[in-house]
Amino acid sequence: MNNFDYIRPATVQAAVVAASEPGAAYLAAGTNLLDLMKGGVTRPRRLVDITHLPDLDRIEELPDGGVRIGALVRNAALARNPSFARRFPAAAEALLSGASAQLRNAATVGGNLLQRTRCAYFYDVASACNKRNPGAGCDARGGDNRLHAIMGWSESCIATHPSDFCVPLVALDAVVEIEGGAGRREISLEMFHRLPGDAPERETVLEPGEMIVAVRLPQEAARFAAHSRYVKVRERTSYAFAVVSAAAALRIEGGTIAEARLALGGVALKPWRAREAERILAAAPIDASIFRRAAEAALAEAKPSGDNGFKIELARRIVVRAIALAAAGTPEQMPALPASPFATVAGVIHG
């Protein structure tokens, strides 16, 4: 690990000033950043420790019925917050399907959004990577790329965004609150992460020094609480990133789908909202053939970036499975294996 200046500011404003210097990085739990620094993947000259800042670790119920989650709220604390888990069960399930219990106890909400891809070529400093070293090339192209992106990728980068939590968040219209040198601004999570294009080193819309202070979910997101699931295929049952995943949230009225939300994970460099699929599901009957049509629409633009064509059909099936599980209803209790596609639920049509 390279050496660095360690700064512990007392206020958000002081943190923004300290982090505006070139080569500075924010330190929250450090579960991803310290791992990257140990591998020499990132070499910040300055760490601005925000963990002692006041008020960023609160979960606030807003007067309009929404919820505001401070950037320093721990993943496990949020998933176990009874009100949050009851109103946004797919988000709680996604949180509990990620990483290990130890990591969830440390990792923060803001850090979850800003975690880096787990592309092995990004992590391996001996490999060419346009994200780590712009212009160097991409060894994932033509390399071992069966887990890489099938949507939104470019010739310069085929990595995926690894977050589970962001998948239901983007489906539920989450908003990111940002503090910067020019004051406070906010942006929808859907617009927060950037697709790689020809500048994969720019991963989000954050400007130097800008800091995530909170993530909000609107009141409307809680309307889906009775029919919300996150489903995640992994290469082992627990403690693994998604091969593909899907969050499905339905509002069911009189036996038909009044409104639907759908997003995919593990398919692109950002959590992928599937709006056309949502339109197909809206006002449709609860029927496996409709679910399949929605899945076809969600993956309509997919194309392999290497030896990963299998992910396209796998993603369609996981979308169908997520919708079917959501239609069957949010479980009373968090499943023993959160987001497992192998869990059996009575009355569910298998996709």
Add this chain to the structure above:
Amino acid sequence: MTFSTTLTVNGVTRTIQLDDPRVTLLDLLRERLDLTGTKKGCDRGQCGACTVILDGRRVNSCLALAVSHDGAHVLTIEGVADGNRLHPVQEAFLAHDGLQCGFCTPGQIMSAIGLINEGEAYDDPERVREGMSGNLCRCGAYQGITQAVLDAQKVLEAARSQEVA
């Protein structure tokens, strides 16, 4: 530049001067405080051998900068027994052969104590396995570990209900 860090480790408060901000909580425990029960396995947050209870939560001490945890309370494997009386989780690991080589065991035990405190494993082996998935055991003692956690949980619950009564 030195960094002054105050930690309460196993009930004892100590102030440590660090001359380098890169020191992890794991290295501080092992190299500066001589608490070598906490193990360095992968040093990258993947194996769980370095698990300690930090401010009441089980975490990977290899991914925590010591300087960032100024003021924190840390419980390590050295602090769980009551004198010569082992902690119920330690007893259960012995009773169920929840180990072979023993390298991962301190981390397994700290993680199990954390899991039982979290109170979400119930008496469900599937939930215990899921809750312990951040601790690898390359000897493959998982069967015994699962049994030990389930058993220790029963013992701790019984002790707690006796206290209440």
